[in-house]
Amino acid sequence: MTLEDLGYNDRFEKLRKEHHLEDFEIGRVLSEHKERYRVKNEKGEFDAEITGNLRFTATCREDFPAVGDWVALVNCEGDFAIIHRVIPRLSLLSRQAVGKVGETQLIAANIDCALLVQAVDRDLNTNRLERYLTICYASKVRPVIVLTKTDLVEAEKLNELVAHVKQRVKNTPIFAISNESKEGYDSIMGLLEKGKTYCLLGSSGVGKSTLMNNLAGKRLMKTTTLSKSTNKGRHATSHRELIVLESGGILIDNPGMREIGIIDSAGGLENTFDRIISFSKKCKFTDCTHTHETGCAVREAVEQGEIDSKSYANFLKIERERDHFDRTVAEKRKKEKSFGKMVKNVKNDLQKISSKHNKGYKK
Structure with missing residues (x-):
């Protein structure tokens, strides 16, 4: 190889x-x-x-x-x-570390395209998709949405779900597939290019590992069923692993993620919520928070149905989360800098004391 x-x-x-x-x-x-x-x-x-x-x-x-x-x-x-x-990275997918304030968890590096996997037989969460899109755009990674388990819903219901996603998520390819019948797999296989790296992102139980096994043509990853008690996915993948497919594409599977904490949305929010950003340029105040200000074009567009109200609420939540993370990191760096300065001063004082002691000893 x-x-x-x-x-x-x-x-x-x-x-x-x-x-x-x-x-x-x-x-x-x-x-x-x-x-x-x-x-x-x-x-x-x-x-x-x-x-x-x-x-x-x-x-x-x-x-x-x-x-x-x-x-x-x-x-x-x-x-x-x-x-x-x-070696310096061309892209890096990351999120806020679960349960660790102000800390980052690396997902994968040098990714060309992220496959955002959700199952249609459970509650398809568009808010979660917008979070995935935000971290992808912030990392300069091209996102593709993959809806799995299409064999478990009627065609009419599937069409409704796809239309719902398209209403909220613009300019992002959507593939609907069945891991059982392999329907839709030709489109996914056509997406994978030799030498390009693809990352599977999604919650536990949505079919990421099964998708990876099917694309590889052999069992690479352990798969599980949903928990009967919670109807939630159980972790089949316990760690991240890079696999080179016979077709030439490169896949990285990831453990299921229930939380997608936003840490750096430079370009992320702007691309995911481009319609909201577009309206925000018409706001009366340049520092408008789009929550209570008079002359807010975003709130007006929500009231008139030009912006989806759920997408608007999700935008505000992610923006608050991003700002809180930024403040937390800034505070940690300030404390670390202050501590470092204190350590340096203590070392200087000790050196002075030692120097005076040595001079006195020589006399």
Whole structure:
């Protein structure tokens, strides 16, 4: 298998040279388990760990490798390697870490397209789709919506659901498929290009692992049924893993996500809620929050039915969440900076005391 089969291209080679990494072997991260990695290149697969220097100089979670990353390797001997550095990414999907205020969880790196998977036999959640779209657009990843389990609903009901999604979500391809009959699979297979990387995103139980197994033509991922007690999906995939299909496409499956916390919507909100953003330019005040101000064009458009009221409510919720995350991160950085300054001052004071002590001792 060549590096190109794993998704390597001229853009990564340019980044490799710009950062003076030509003398290192490179590989792609297939999986991660508590800072232990599995990487692959043309020589084979290796278990890998990061260097102590990389760990020491890392300032945040984004500095560590993620599934899909290209990394510079040293000491590739036997089946083990050391990760010297992460080659700069072309894209990075991430969300707010569950239960950890102000912290980021990396989903996958260097993704070309995200398949947003939802099942039509359960409550199809358009608010959740808009959240996925926001993190995709913020990460410069092209989104595609995949509606699964179409064999479990009548054709009329399916058409209604698709029409509902199209009403809220504009300019995003929608594929309706059945994992049982394989209806609609030709369209999905036509989407997957050789050397391109695709990421499966969705809740547990929507059929991501079954979709991946079917596209691969063999059982790669464990699948489960819905919980009878909660009617919610159970985690079939316990970790992220990159798989190269025989067709040439590259897939990354992910554990089901019940929460999609927004951390950085630079361009995300603007693209997902472009209609709301368009109306906001007509607001009387440039700093309009679109909640209570007089002359708010957005609220007026909602009242007149030009903007979907549920989409409007979801927009406000995601925007508040994004702003809260930004404030939390800013506060943490301020505290860390203050603590770092205090440590530096203590060290300087200790050096002065030590210097005076040494001078007194010499006398």
